[in-house]
Amino acid sequence: MTVSPSVRQPSVEEPAVEDMPLMWLRDNCACALCRDPRNGQKLFQITELPAGLALGAVRRTADGVEVDWAPDGHRSEYSRQWLTANRPGTGADAADRPGDRRGETGKTLWTAADLDGRLPEADWADYLGDPVVKASVLDSVLGLGFALLRDVPCRTGQVLEVAETFGYVRETNYGRLFDVRVEPDPNNLAFTGARITPHTDNPYRDPVPTLQLLHCLANSASGGDSGLVDGFKAAALLRAEDPEAFAVLTRTPVPFRFSDARTVLEAERPLIDVDGRGRIREVRFNNRSMSTLRLPADELEAFYRAYRTFAAITLRPELQLDFRLSPGDCLVFDNVRLLHARTAFEETGARHLQGAYADIDALAGTLAVLRRQRxxxxxxxxxxxxxxxxxxxxxxxxxxxxxxxxxxxxxxxxxxxxxxxxxxxxxxxxxxxxxxxxxxxxxxxxxxxxxxxxxxxxxxxxxxxxxxxxxxxxxxxxxxxxxxxxxxxxxxxxxxxxxxxxxxxxxxxxxxxxxxxxxxxxxxxxxxxxxxxxxxxxxxxxxxxxxxxxxxxxxxxxxx
Amino acid sequence: MTVSPSVRQPSVEEPAVEDMPLMWLRDNCACALCRDPRNGQKLFQITELPAGLALGAVRRTADGVEVDWAPDGHRSEYSRQWLTANRPGTGADAADRPGDRRGETGKTLWTAADLDGRLPEADWADYLGDPVVKASVLDSVLGLGFALLRDVPCRTGQVLEVAETFGYVRETNYGRLFDVRVEPDPNNLAFTGARITPHTDNPYRDPVPTLQLLHCLANSASGGDSGLVDGFKAAALLRAEDPEAFAVLTRTPVPFRFSDARTVLEAERPLIDVDGRGRIREVRFNNRSMSTLRLPADELEAFYRAYRTFAAITLRPELQLDFRLSPGDCLVFDNVRLLHARTAFEETGARHLQGAYADIDALAGTLAVLRRQRxxxxxxxxxxxxxxxxxxxxxxxxxxxxxxxxxxxxxxxxxxxxxxxxxxxxxxxxxxxxxxxxxxxxxxxxxxxxxxxxxxxxxxxxxxxxxxxxxxxxxxxxxxxxxxxxxxxxxxxxxxxxxxxxxxxxxxxxxxxxxxxxxxxxxxxxxxxxxxxxxxxxxxxxxxxxxxxxxxxxxxxxxx
Missing domain, CATH: 1.10.3210.10 (Hypothetical protein af1432)
Structure with a gap:
């Protein structure tokens, strides 16, 4: 490798390209031959890069570095800003990075006391009118797992308009929206007045809807209060208190099933899903629709021990944030993280929510666009x-x-x-x-x-x-x-x-x-x-x- | 434990409840106290079962077994059929079970030669009119990863009707449907005449759409042939040929990114996603939208070596099934398994596809309902x-x-x-x-x-x-x-x-x-x-x- 006379010396903070993995560096070339200038998409296959890739000439420029590659003579430029922002990090850095904010490192895990009675909330008119308020609401859904919009018009179907302010409605067998109220022949306990313990929705779906909206149209029934539990916090507590139980729940596929006259849905996913680095990414928890596990007896024993331990954690009173939805409130929450619950209510009382599912990737994208615009x-x-x-x-x-x-x-x-x-x-x-x-x-x-x-x-x-x-x-x-x-x-x-x-x-x-x-x-x-x-x-x-x-x-x- | 005089002895094939994990057995009680008879949903929390759970009396009945539980005296009945179908299996059984058919054990992995020139296909009218044909098409999408519908009416928007025969359209920033044709200012290479190598769509989305439909309205351009590669097969080959590279790709989160004037989307997911038992569940592969990995240098070196090896496998000619879409053809394929490709075509020629995204869980559910009805x-x-x-x-x-x-x-x-x-x-x-x-x-x-x-x-x-x-x-x-x-x-x-x-x-x-x-x-x-x-x-x-x-x-x- 020859280093040609440089215009300037790299600063101490600026990482030297000579120390970087070459294939990675070359893959990030941003020239017009490597990326379509119209859309930024990469134009070459990784297999097209020469196997014996090496740095030829490296020239420091006012703005960064210019590299001539051997053996193919391709030329790349890397700005100082890019090199600083993207330099290969240490192991600890990599594990702690929030990344796409879907995993635990991109979240603020909480117990009820951590929120200290303050719900992340905003008035609907402010949310619509002020991009900073809207961004704060969306950021709460990503970071805390939920946000509450107040004074949303009490109109049937309004929940769909709320979803469309940040994303796309995920239609399911329940429709584009669903009514949560007492029904004469319920296909789901949600449609009775029964108490429902903390759970995530639709675990029998894969991909499961990552967001849920619940818009309160009426709530004058006795009972029917709401509760939220941070499932990531519960999982993190399990990992701290009983690492083996945590490991069992991350590796055991659990069959969930829903079936009614028109529908059969099944999915097999772990209660706690972790990424390739062991970081919590998704929680599925729903005793109602858990189906029969078919495993060797010793694995069943281990699973049930871990499952009971985790279930007990989710039911700890200090984890559950209690509140009551009033007409006009619309709760938006992360359905692969937060468990939601409600107390029993009088079936004769008026309680009517409208719900819808959506996905968190579009919400995160809406937040990113808001931030870019702002x-x-x-x-x-x-x-x-x-x-x-x-x-x-x-x-x-x-x-x-x-x-x-x-x-x-x-x-x-x-x-x-x-x-x-x-x-x-x-x-x-x-x-x-x-x-x-x-x-x-x-x-x-x-x-x-x-x-x-x-x-x-x-x-x-x-x-x-x-x-x-x-x-x-x-x-x-x-x-x-x-x-x-x-x-x-x-x-x-x-x-x-x-x-x-x-x-x-x-x-x-x-x-x-x-x-x-x-x-x-x-x-x-x-x-x-x-x-x-x-x-x-x-x-x-x-x-x-x-x-x-x-x-x-x-x-x-x-x-x- | 006391075993009361039994009406009959268990047959040799019938597993004895005495050998089964008790918590699992009790959790599967189907009595009206344990499950809502209206909807089959479980009515108790796993934490409500007594910790010192034991079998009390066990009575063989004509149809199965009746159990009195200690210490709480609850009574459960298990039919012989249920006991036989659900008995705790061996480890090998458990790993081989197809489960929800999302993982590799529920699929038939293929190379082009395995299909021997025969595409899983059906005429649109037969698909609509004959539930056996429809089930066969849906089963192909689950098992082989794709199916081709022929003679679908060449109407704009028809692709949405196709999706609605088995599920729900997943709306995205591209709309409910998207047009694949040459555009003057493309935000995606798909909308140019360029060759596109085998890839999955929308890796920058999480959850990624699990199904894609492509309906051909016109294809008289020179070039523009289609190709499909079984990404699960490619991943399985990598595992067999280079287990360490396979392991690296399953544990390295890869950032994917899409950004245009109105949209920013990012997701960090591995190229090969495995379940808790190491079975392949999803493949994401798209060089165009892969963003900059930020990892320690040694991990970058290992990733790029593995990535190049995997990319080379996906490009092996024997893996790619080549065919040409004709007007009226609608391809339905698994977007977290199959890689799709197309050859370059003359931008002046007429080539027009309409695409839509949907999800495979609803498709599997539609198949299950068809089978139940049939x-x-x-x-x-x-x-x-x-x-x-x-x-x-x-x-x-x-x-x-x-x-x-x-x-x-x-x-x-x-x-x-x-x-x-x-x-x-x-x-x-x-x-x-x-x-x-x-x-x-x-x-x-x-x-x-x-x-x-x-x-x-x-x-x-x-x-x-x-x-x-x-x-x-x-x-x-x-x-x-x-x-x-x-x-x-x-x-x-x-x-x-x-x-x-x-x-x-x-x-x-x-x-x-x-x-x-x-x-x-x-x-x-x-x-x-x-x-x-x-x-x-x-x-x-x-x-x-x-x-x-x-x-x-x-x-x-x-x-x-």
Whole structure:
């Protein structure tokens, strides 16, 4: 192998291609001969790569590495970013990676106490309207195994619309949706008023539906409360407490069967399915439809011992999260992880849920697309701020000897010098964006009409930042009026323009206004931003440009 | 344990409950306290069974065994049939059982030569009209991994109707159906004219669709031939030739990824998925969408070595079954087993397939229901025959000193005494059923109008028996005319009634008729049935009743 003169030396952190498995490296070539530029799909067979593959010339470039391959002379480029993100990891790294988030390493396992009474929930309107809320709901289904949508319209068939917001309905012999209520000749205990212990649905199907939705239309019956158990947690407890029982349940295929007048379904799958590295991937648990195991007697003995041990764990009260579905609630949960249960209810009472099945891969895909879109929108938002600082902001003077851009950059620089949190630096940096683009601008303020720029700025930023950024901004005008009321020497520090706007904005606070201000949890942060605001009006003071603050802002964005 | 006086001793073949795992036995109690009689679902939790479970009294009954359990006094009954069918097996039995037929033990693995040019195929109209044909098609998909339907109407959307004959369409980001034809801006190589090597679809989905349908609407392009490779066979070859490579592929999660403007999908699954006993269950193979593996370097080396070895096996020409889809063909195949491929084609030529995904569990369920229905219909058919022998047939005399029932039973008895095959015994037994229920009956024949009863009988029986039963029946009248022509002494053996009907039926055969008769592959069987027919007219001759022959008939039924 010859290494040609390199443009630069690899940095310490950057893994050297010379240490990487060559077939893997070559398989990841992204050139137009190797991948269709229209769709990113690989164009060659792994068998087409030469058996005696070797590195020819390796050239460091500004952006990464360029490789000439022997013996076929193919040329590949790998960016530094790609090399860093994909470098062959250690064994421990590999086992801990969440991967596709279907296995236990991509989940947060829980007992009821871990959730501390807080269900992952969202209002239906927020879910539909705010991509960050929607992403949070979908992320809960992936991470915790469930989420609860509130105030979903109580319409028959609505459950299908819920499913279609993130994926595709999995039709089964029960239809596209199924009604869970008391039926005269039930083909399933679900359609009686009986208590149902924690279980997963449809274990007799393969592939089993990975998601279930239950939409409550009526629940005035006595009883009929809901319960959820994290089957991955139960399995992890079994592994910790009785590893041999865990192993038995992962390797014993269990026949499940459902049969009615029109249907016969059978599947043989283990109660706990693990991946090739032994990580929990799926749990199937349903005593009602477990069929007769046909195994050697010693294996039956071992299975039943393990099965009883696991069943006892699933029934531990501390594992079960109890709640009650109200009309309008729609529960979305992972049917290959969470066990669901319900208490018995009076068959004469009104209890009506509509259910549907769907799959979690599409849900994860919807979340990934939301995040991609949100990331793109976030970059666009930061581009817009950057343009504001470089364009309009650089031209605006509101009676001060600095431009608006200089003023805000100086305020942020003073905040950063003072060791402020990133959120407060961001607040200082953006505290005056309300002067731009609103129905009333900074020019209106200077002409005697309060443009309430602290509020319009905070509101406009709330789509992208949390209250730790927006609320100090919202308070920075009130803070001036507050300081004038409580610090006699403060008024003397104000610039002429600031004294002018103080009157437009309402003058010093009254005693009741002071008390109200002090009750605001962001009162101190508002004062802090105010002081950096006041310090940002020196035409001689140094300040970095917007690009300096951009990574800090990017890290604070409310991403999906 | 006390064993109470038993009504009978267990037979040698019948396993003793005393040797069975008790928890398993009790879990299989089918009493109304243990299972809901309305739906067969289990009503108790495994944890509710007493830990110190023991057999109390065990009583042999006429039908099986009755058990009183200690310490709780519960009573269970187990039929002999259940005990025999479900007795705990040996280890080898357990590993070889086909189970739900999703794993390799439920399949027939093949190379192209094994199919010997014969595709499992059926005409669409037959598939829709004949449950035996439909069952055979569905069984091929389960057993061989595919089947081809011919003459499916060339209508857009028809592929969905095909899927709905056995299951439910799995909707994806590609829609309920997708068009496979050249597209201007393809998000997938499938939508170009490129050669596509053997692969499974949608490995970036989890659960992956287990079935795919491809319906050919047009294929006049040059190229675009189809190929199928049995991925289970390829995996089994890898296991035999390179067990370590097989093991690596079963335990290495491989990231697959698909991304376009509206979609991001990712799944991490092994190329070869095995069950807890190491049996092949699923194959995923798609070089196009395999993403970057992130593993320790030594695991990457091992994976790539194994992956190349497996890929080379999938490309062996002897594994690939080549054929060409014509308009109206609809291929249904197992997408977690078979790899499909196509040769390149001229992008200007007309090639248009419509595809859809579905799942194999519903297909297996449809087959199970068809078989259950067919079994019930078969029992009903045999009941009908039994009634014929005991009712109408026992009353009918067509000029002979025996009833029709006696006549047919005697013919069958003579066939059985002669050591005839079961099919010929059945043909002898049923040779005259055409005399009943047709537009013309035996009475018409005796009145001088040929009722062509050999043909109406054979046609009526063809729904339930193969040609080895129906064709000798069809020929048994011709055989009389044939024998009269070729055996001078035969005519003298005929009864008076038979001499009469010979004339109605056309008299002795002419020489061309004789030649034609002898060319029939069932000619000898027709003669044999004829001779037993002639021997079945002795009022003194012994013959068993219909019940004696029923099991023989049941075994010959064309079941689904």
């Amino acid at each position: 990331d793109a929108a976030g970059a666009e938002f930061l581009d817009g701020l950057s343009e504001l600082f470089e364009g309009e902001g650089a031209g605006a003077y509101l009676g001060e000897p600095v431009t608006m851009a200089q003023h805000m950059l100086q305020a942020a620089a003073r905040a950063q010098e003072a060791g402020a949190s990133d959120a407060l630096v961001a607040a200082a940096l953006l505290h005056d964006v309300g002067h731009f683009h609103g129905p009333l601008t900074g020019e209106d303020l200077m002409a005697g009409t309060d443009n309430r720029h602290s509020h319009t700025g905070a509101d406009r930023l709330a789509d992208w930042f949390g209250p730790e950024v927006t609320e100090p901004i919202r308070l920075h005008v009130a803070a001036k009026r507050y300081l004038c009321a409580v610090e006699p020497e403060y008024f003397g520090l104000l610039t002429e323009a600031s004294v002018y706007t103080l009157q437009v904005q309402g003058g010093p606070m009254s005693a009741p206004e002071v008390a109200e201000y002090e009750a605001n949890p962001y009162a101190a942060d508002g004062v802090a931003v105010r002081r950096w605001d006041d310090q940002g009006k020196d035409p001689e003071a140094p300040a970095p440009d917007f690009a300096h603050f951009r990574p800090l802002l990017a890290a604070l964005l409310r991403t999906a | 079994d019930a219909a078969g029992a009903e058919f045999l009941d009908g025959l039994s009634e014929l022998f005991e009712g109408e047939g026992a009353g009918a005399y067509l000029g002979e000193p025996v009833t029709m029932a006696q006549h047919m039973l005697q013919a069958a008895a003579r066939a059985q005494e002669a050591g005839a095959s079961d099919a010929l015994v059945a043909a002898a037994l049923l040779h005259d059923v055409g005399h009943f229920h047709g537009p013309l009956t035996g009475e018409d024949l005796m009145a001088g109008t040929d009722n062509r009863h050999s043909h109406t009988g054979a046609d009526r029986l063809a729904d339930w028996f193969g040609p080895e039963v129906t064709e000798p029946i069809r020929l048994h009248v011709a055989a009389k005319r044939y024998l009269c022509a070729v055996e001078p002494e035969y005519f003298g053996l005929l009864t008076e009634a038979s001499v009469y009907t010979l004339q109605v039926q056309g008299g002795p055969m002419s020489a061309p008729e004789v030649a034609e008769y002898e060319a029939n592959p069932y000619a000898a069987d027709g003669v044999a049935v004829r001779r037993w027919d002639d021997q079945g007219k002795d009022p003194e001759a012994p013959a068993p009743d219909f019940a004696h022959f029923r099991p023989l008939l049941a075994a010959l039924l064309r079941t689904a």
